Amino acid sequence: MERVFGRPLVTQEQMRTRIRELGKQISADYAGKDLVLVGVLKGAYAFYADLARAIRIPIHIDFIVVSSYGAKTKTSGKVKLVTDLTESIKGKDVLLVEDIVDSGLTVQYLLKTFAKKKPRSLKVCTLLSKPDRRQVTVQVDYEGFKIPNHYVVGYGLDYQQQYRNLPYLAVLDLADEET
């Protein structure tokens, strides 16, 4: 299958600027609180590392691994929790850090699952949002960029586990486009 990179959708510089703003806003909103920053792996790894370093208040870090896309460019509709949190979030202020909210199914699943763990507060921060693809309405509290309905790769996001280390966000054109 031939793969060609289309135009870069978000540059490294645009990422840097926007993440600095998000870090500032989160630092102000969570000042004096017990913030646990939960990265949703694998996709969020790059954004998470940059966002955590843009936050200027003490934080706890933790991660979960979830998967629902497999090798496809459409959600399977089934969100699988591959690896759970390492510490209790009971009574903590939890901020979920996602790379992208697309159909919304992953965030919907995580909010429902995490609410049962009785955090003091539970919010969502995503680098990217594709509103045209939503299958369910979900709460997003912090959003980096709204993007159009294209399958994107880079900056943590993959196609069949490739391209995650691309330092910017690009549209992936598939010869036999499925999206």
Ligand SMILES: O=P(O)(O)OC[C@H]1O[C@H](OP(=O)(O)OP(=O)(O)O)[C@H](O)[C@@H]1O
């Ligand atoms: O809003 P949704 O349609 O649920 O899509 C968003 C989710 O899909 C991707 O994860 P994926 O299952 O591909 O795993 P990955 O993070 O390892 O790439 C992405 O990292 C989000 O977690």
Ligand code: HPA
């Ligand atoms: O556009 C996307 N690219 C990579 N992974 C994704 N997971 C949901 N949407 C996407």
